[in-house]
Each structure stands twice: as structure tokens, then as C-alpha cells.
Amino acid sequence: MLVAPSILSADFGNLQRDIEIICKNCDLVHIDVMDGHFVPNLTIGPIVIESVAKVATKPLDIHLMVQNNSFFVDLFAKYKPKYISFHIEEEKHANSLVQKIRNYGISPAIVLNPHTNIDSIKYLIEYIDMVLVMSVNPGFGGQRFIPNTIDKIKELKDLIERINPQCLIEVDGGVNNQNVEELKKAGVDIVVAGSYVFSGNYNQKIESLKV
Template sequence: MLVAPSILSADFGKLESEIKAICEAGCDFIHIDVMDGHFVPNLTLGPVVVHSVAKAASKPLDIHLMVQNNSFFVELFAPFKPEFLSFHIEEEKHANRLAQKIREYGIKPAIVLNPHTNLDSIEYLLEFVDMVLLMSVNPGFGGQKFIPNVLDKIKNLKDKIELRNPNCLIEVDGGVCDRNIESLKKAGADIVVAGSYIFGGDYKERIESLR
């Protein structure tokens, strides 16, 4: 299992040292939640802060856009060369075009689904993306409880991926901890995002508990 700590739960008063600490603790990616106050009722990180994160990080970035006007935000954050740049299907009318735009920057495009969004909405996009991020909480705030029926959604998505694009990864974000990690592994998740769980204890121990 690959682990991507969400810096939304980090101490922003010492963000540089927090980034270095989770990289040294053995994470695989740094997950960055970009919220615009419109698509979700919260505001988070702009490009100035992400630039600082990118300079401090020794692991690749995983940027998750929770925004309106996805194309504009792709242009803002593409210069930081994240490994993945993901956008929500609920907010994008031209998903194929946007995925291609992300790939032209040399970045792996990823698509995101909210807990209530049907998998049918992305079935014909699977061959154009490198990852699908399934939200296991309603996006906008950290520290929420995991929604259990997302486990069935992961299993169903895995079946679709095997048919359409076996190299596509499945990432899960929201309420991930040591109590549900085994269920996530069995369901077929490849990457987990965890914020409050990792930053609420010893970083190395918490990351290892999710392997």
C-alpha cells in the first residue's frame, strides 16, 4: 500500500519541518488539497504555499483539485510538476480534454468521485487517466469519519479498471486509519490518503501501520 499524508492536517506554523518530517518518515507522496470556497465550503492552499511545499518535499506531490474552473487551476499548479493532478468529475464537462491537457504538462491525470457519484460517470474515462481517487468522506474538511459503503465502490471500480485500463491506480481519501486499512487493501485500493490519523501520532509508526 502506498501512503500519501494530507498536509491539510499538518501544523502550518512549521510547515517546512512538517513536510520534511513526513518525507523522512517514509511516505510515498505528499497529498495537497486545493479548495476554492465554491466547489467545497472551504479555502485552503494557493500556489505560493504549494511552491514552498514543493521546495521542502523529497517525495512527489499528489495535488487534488476541489475547485470550479478546473482548467485555470491546472495551469496554476502544473508548474510544480506533481506526480498526479486530480480533478472532480462532478465539476468538469470536458474531462477527456482536461486529462489530455494535464498529460501534456508531463503529469499523470487523475479523476475524483464524491461518495455519492456513480462509477458509470467515469467508465469511458478510465483509459485516459492514471488514477481514480474515491472520496470516502464528503470533501471540504479533514477529520471526518470513513463512509463504509465506499468499500463496495472500490471493488466495483477495480472490476471496471481490469477491463478498461489495468494500469490505472485506485486512491482512497477520507477517514483512513489503522482500523479500516485491511478492508481497503482487500477491496483493491493502491494508495491511501490520511491526514489527521498520520499527523495525530508518531509519523513513521502511523505510516507503517497503513502499509
């Protein structure tokens, strides 16, 4: 299992320290960008991402929870993240946005909210590199994992195996050492963990997710 700690739960007064610590053991650095419109929270902008990019020794995984996705893709592409993911619920021109992200040399990914049906991305899977399944409602950290996400992941895995077996599945929300084994069995490749990782010993928590 690959692990992408979400810095939304980091200590922003000591952000460089926290990033340097997690980069000793994580696989990606997950950055939640919220605009206060698509979700009722306002988080990380370009100044912080630029600073993170300077100190992170692992690839960035940027999760857009915004309106006007295309604007934010242009804004953040210069920081050369590994992935930029956007919510299908907010994008009317998904194919065009996927191509724009890929033209920047970045892997495109699509996010599904808990209530969003997998059929909404059936005709996009062949063009993307990852699907991020939200296992909580987006906007705030520290929420509990929604149990029926497991069934959704299994259904998604079957679809991916038929259409684009190289496409990865990432899960974000309520991930911990109690449910990571079940996520692995369901077909998850990458877990995002925020409050779980950034409580206690960061690297021990990351290690506990590498099943």
C-alpha cells in the same frame, strides 16, 4: 500500500518541519486545493505549494476541489506534481482536461464524490492514471469513513481490470489502521490520510498503513 499524507492536517506553523518528517517514510505528499466554491472551505494556493515543492523529497499529489479546473491545472503544473486530480462532478470537458494534464507531463486522475456513480467515468478510465475515491464528503478533514465505499471500490476495481489495469485506485477520507487492510483487499493502491497521520508519531502512523 502506498501512503500519501494530506498536509491539510499538518501544523502550518511548522509546515516545513512536518513535510521533512513525513517525507522520510511516505510515498506521496497529498495537497488539497479548495476554492471556497466547489466546497465550503478555502485552503492551499500557489505560494504554499511552491514552498512545499521546494522542501518535499517525495512527489506531490495535488487534489483539486475547485471550479474552473483548467485554470488551476495551468497554475500548478509548473510545480511538477506526480498527479493532478479533478472532480468529475465539476468538469464538463473531462477528456480535454485529462489531455491538458498529460501534456504537462503530469499523470491525470479523476475524483469521485461519495454519491457519484462509477458509470460517470466509465468512458474515461482508459485515458487516466488514477481514480481517487472520496470516502468522506470533501471539504474538511477529520471525518468518519463512509462504510459503503468498500463496495464502490470493488466495483471500480472490476471496471479498471477490464479497461485499464494500470490505472491506480486512491482513497481519501477517514483512513486509519483499522480499515486499511479492508481497503487493500478491496483493491486500493494508495491511501490518503490526514488527521490520522498528523496525530502522534507521524512516521509510526505512516508505517501502520503500509500493509
